Amino acid sequence: EVQLVESGGGLIQPGGSLRLSCAVSGFTVNNNYMSWVRQAPGKGLEWVSVIFSGGSTYHADSVKGRFTISRDTSKNTLYLQMNSLRAEDTAVYYCAREYLTGSSRYFDYWGQGTLVTVSS
Amino acid sequence: DIQLTQSPSFLSASVGDRVTITCRASQGISSYLAWSQQKPGKAPKVLIYAASTLQSGVPSRFSGSGSGTEFTLTISSLQPEDFATYYCQQLNSYPYTFGQGTKLEIK
Numbered sequence: 001e002v003q004l005v006e007s008g009g010g011l012i013q014p015g016g017s018l019r020l021s022c023a024v025s026g027f028t029v030n031n032n033y034m035s036w037v038r039q040a041p042g043k044g045l046e047w048v049s050v051i052f053s054g055g056s057t058y059h060a061d062s063v064k065g066r067f068t069i070s071r072d073t074s075k076n077t078l079y080l081q082m083n084s085l086r087a088e089d090t091a092v093y094y095c096a097r098e099y100l101t102g103s104s105r106y107f108d109y110w111g112q113g114t115l116v117t118v119s120s
Numbered sequence: 121d122i123q124l125t126q127s128p129s130f131l132s133a134s135v136g137d138r139v140t141i142t143c144r145a146s147q148g149i150s151s152y153l154a155w156s157q158q159k160p161g162k163a164p165k166v167l168i169y170a171a172s173t174l175q176s177g178v179p180s181r182f183s184g185s186g187s188g189t190e191f192t193l194t195i196s197s198l199q200p201e202d203f204a205t206y207y208c209q210q211l212n213s214y215p216y217t218f219g220q221g222t223k224l225e226i227k
Contacts (some may be wrong), residue, residue, distance in 0.1 A: 035216070045164065045207055047216040060215045094163055100212075104170035105211045106154040110163035
């Protein structure tokens with residue numbers, strides 16, 4: 001059974017740092033494109049970051065230079081290191097797998113989300 | 121970045137109704153479009169990918185169409201469990217983007 005379980009969220013002051021984890025079972029993180037997607041309270045979905053199977057990464061402009069996506073092969077876990085946090089980073093953060101099939105792609109598995117609240 | 125504009129933002133309908141949601145892209149995205157359903161407190165769940173391919177396990181009352189810049193999601197006969205928020209997402213190029221969402225409410 002596939003499971004993605006996020007952890008690491010919480011209340012953090014502006015300017016602080018937090019590391020989110022996404023523990024995966026049922027497939028290998030290393031062999032897949034993995035993304036973080038966030039959702040501010042009462043708002044829509046915003047794609048944040050991706051790590052490709054080859055290890056390269058890409059981040060949304062809104063977090064570039066502050067957030068870093070990474071993975072640990074031995075733990076089959078995805079991470080999001082978030083630095084210099086701002087109030088506008090307050091959101092539920094989801095990890096998701098991007099499934100590639102033929103000429104199409106979509107996010108087929110999602111975690112349950114972890115809430116990050118940036119406030120003094 | 122590719123902008124996606126969904127319409128309407130809110131939709132009030134009754135069980136048994138046929139509803140259509142539209143998603144317009146700011147530039148051509150071929151068929152790299154997915155539709156997802158999200159219920160309160162839950163992660164999104166993909167319904168349609170590649171604009172018109174029904175995800176395994178999703179009821180056949182859901183269908184998608186379109187390519188290029190204009191896409192639609194149709195629910196042929198609304199069921200009580202379909203009242204939720206729907207998002208389109210383009211996967212043509214990074215940064216991936218989502219529409220602003222359509223909240224489907226019971227009339």
